[in-house]
Amino acid sequence: MAEVVLKNVSKDFGSVKVIRGVDLSIADGEFAVFVGPSGCGKSTLLRLVAGLEDISGGDLYIGGDRANAKSPKERGIAMVFQSYALYPHMTVYENMAFGLSLSGGGKAEIDAAVRKAADILELTPLLERLPKQLSGGQRQRVAIGRAIVRNPRVFLFDEPLSNLDAALRVQMRIEIAKLHKEIGATMVYVTHDQVEAMTLADKIVVLNAGNVEQVGAPLELYHHPRNMFVAGFIGSPKMNFLATRVESVSEKGLEVALPGGGSVTVPVRPDGLSAGDMVTLGIRPEHFGDLAESGSETGLSGTVDVIEHLGEATLAYVKLADGTLATAKIPGDAALREGQDIRLALPGSQCHLFRGDETALPRL
Amino acid sequence: MQAANATELTRARVRSAWMFLLPMIVVLALVAGWPLVRTIYFAFTDANLSDIGSYSFIGFANFLEYYEGEWFGLLVDTDWWRAVWNTLWFTVISVSIETVLGLVVALTLNAHFPGRGVLRAAILIPWAIPTIVSAKMWGWMLHDQFGILNDILLSLGLIAKPVAWTASPDTAMWAVIMVDVWKTTPFMALLILAALQILPSDCYEAAKVDGIHPVRVFFRVTLPLIRPALMVAIIFRALDALRIFDLIYVLTSNSRDTMSMSVYARQQLVDFQEVGYGSAAATALFLIIAVLIALTLTFGKVRLGEDVR
Numbered sequence: 001m002a003e004v005v006l007k008n009v010s011k012d013f014g015s016v017k018v019i020r021g022v023d024l025s026i027a028d029g030e031f032a033v034f035v036g037p038s039g040c041g042k043s044t045l046l047r048l049v050a051g052l053e054d055i056s057g058g059d060l061y062i063g064g065d066r067a068n069a070k071s072p073k074e075r076g077i078a079m080v081f082q083s084y085a086l087y088p089h090m091t092v093y094e095n096m097a098f099g100l101s102l103s104g105g106g107k108a109e110i111d112a113a114v115r116k117a118a119d120i121l122e123l124t125p126l127l128e129r130l131p132k133q134l135s136g137g138q139r140q141r142v143a144i145g146r147a148i149v150r151n152p153r154v155f156l157f158d159e160p161l162s163n164l165d166a167a168l169r170v171q172m173r174i175e176i177a178k179l180h181k182e183i184g185a186t187m188v189y190v191t192h193d194q195v196e197a198m199t200l201a202d203k204i205v206v207l208n209a210g211n212v213e214q215v216g217a218p219l220e221l222y223h224h225p226r227n228m229f230v231a232g233f234i235g236s237p238k239m240n241f242l243a244t245r246v247e248s249v250s251e252k253g254l255e256v257a258l259p260g261g262g263s264v265t266v267p268v269r270p271d272g273l274s275a276g277d278m279v280t281l282g283i284r285p286e287h288f289g290d291l292a293e294s295g296s297e298t299g300l301s302g303t304v305d306v307i308e309h310l311g312e313a314t315l316a317y318v319k320l321a322d323g324t325l326a327t328a329k330i331p332g333d334a335a336l337r338e339g340q341d342i343r344l345a346l347p348g349s350q351c352h353l354f355r356g357d358e359t360a361l362p363r364l
Numbered sequence: 365m366q367a368a369n370a371t372e373l374t375r376a377r378v379r380s381a382w383m384f385l386l387p388m389i390v391v392l393a394l395v396a397g398w399p400l401v402r403t404i405y406f407a408f409t410d411a412n413l414s415d416i417g418s419y420s421f422i423g424f425a426n427f428l429e430y431y432e433g434e435w436f437g438l439l440v441d442t443d444w445w446r447a448v449w450n451t452l453w454f455t456v457i458s459v460s461i462e463t464v465l466g467l468v469v470a471l472t473l474n475a476h477f478p479g480r481g482v483l484r485a486a487i488l489i490p491w492a493i494p495t496i497v498s499a500k501m502w503g504w505m506l507h508d509q510f511g512i513l514n515d516i517l518l519s520l521g522l523i524a525k526p527v528a529w530t531a532s533p534d535t536a537m538w539a540v541i542m543v544d545v546w547k548t549t550p551f552m553a554l555l556i557l558a559a560l561q562i563l564p565s566d567c568y569e570a571a572k573v574d575g576i577h578p579v580r581v582f583f584r585v586t587l588p589l590i591r592p593a594l595m596v597a598i599i600f601r602a603l604d605a606l607r608i609f610d611l612i613y614v615l616t617s618n619s620r621d622t623m624s625m626s627v628y629a630r631q632q633l634v635d636f637q638e639v640g641y642g643s644a645a646a647t648a649l650f651l652i653i654a655v656l657i658a659l660t661l662t663f664g665k666v667r668l669g670e671d672v673r
Contacts, residue, residue: 050573051572051573052569052572052573071575072572072573072574072575073573073574073575074575077573078573078574079569079570079573081566081569081570083564083566084566085564085566085567085569085570086567086570087567087570087585088564088567088589089585089588089589098571098574098576098584099571099574099575099576146570146574150574
């Protein structure tokens, strides 16, 4: 068990900067999730921590010791790969025991460690099988078992669930969460799936183009995104963004114009903005309400373009007066038709406002 | 109705499969099947090259015959058994060395370094030179009076007087083995390199993270994973080595010290004009290779065409 601290860590491949000065601190026993779109550098950052790539600049500390020049083994990490990376010619037992055989443990000790891990992961009946005789979920459990037996200080997961089907992914997600509770080791987890990030993480690290956009607890990121990137990335379907301008500034917040007439007051600190400044209004699809029900004065008018029925909710893609397509998530089977005119309630307290440079205005 | 359609489709597929196979079967029957049958047939006759048209069937007399209190035939010919021993010795030693060297070369070429493409092409040159040419070339380099090898060793003071590399019984076989290794190691290396390149790279990263020593990774991960391809390469090479003719014939002619089974058969067939007896030797050669390969396939648990993974 150990804390992981990155100080101004960067990575270049030739002239391409993949990681740009990342500062990050992951506490002992914390479950940190790196999340971001493809190519944002999240896997590279994990590989830097693992020691599979050289750090170009900055310092990495694991358990208080500078680990830049240490081999993966000396860092005391274990890694679970997206492709499982099992040795195809070895049985499940051999796969889990292989990494142990050299670390000085006696045969009985290795056997005990493997059997214990197999027990935790319910792999005991499969110990004599070859990887090709296992299903995807079982293979991933073996890969996790291989990490557990080594009793590492830090677990690293590189998109471990992306090769599994949706149902299995949910099941494995729960198993990984349970595992973290049982073992209590520091875990760093990379994913592009924000649902995995939200459900698993103590701390989410949102990465974009090699930069850390925001670090925080899942709900903090959901409710208080620091910029438009985080606001758009966390939450599904993604947040609607409407270009607008400030109408007036009061102690209740900023009043901004709405497309198609009307206005809404968003309770944020003006921070030097004044009437006439261009801003972006953000509202999550699930925070719209049907106007008829809420009886709110402020609202957005538009025409329903496409409807998607999810069962528990209905997604309506609404074309607004200024041509932007807004997504609204309406609970239940809403009786909507395509082409129908609709008015969506816009609760100001649920809205976000972003400056011209895409940073969020702090809430009151 | 649907079943009938499926059957028709299957029948059409079988028909087109035969259409594709037929030309190859005909060609193989003509160029491989017929000569083989003919050779085996001649092995049981007293045919002679001076008059190939007239021969009579003599049963197993070419192989073994009891005549006036003495055994005659191929199976009691010490020269033949010497040739068999030479061939097996040559095969085991040269293929072993080629496998080890081929592995080393392949592992080197599999690493990332600048100029790898050029080196890969360069290392294939010995393989690309026709055997006769490279044998002649080495024949000159190994020449006892004018050879460059003796010249170098003499000037370095490693030998006191020129060595007749290909003529001396002590060195002749080793000279042949050395040239064969020089020539066919690239072939081995290329086959092994192909196997190395399709190995899953994530396993190696997993091993690296687990801190497993590279030597251990080689013996426990790489070697088992390339074993099927390696066995195929070894069988190919062994097949080649067991019927070796040109290299030995050019380097050492009909010398008893290096004579292989093929050289023996040719000597009987052409030099001594004994078509029947030479065919018997060729048939025995065919049987020995067939048995050895069958044994290797069985005990090596090799399935030809098996996926490396």
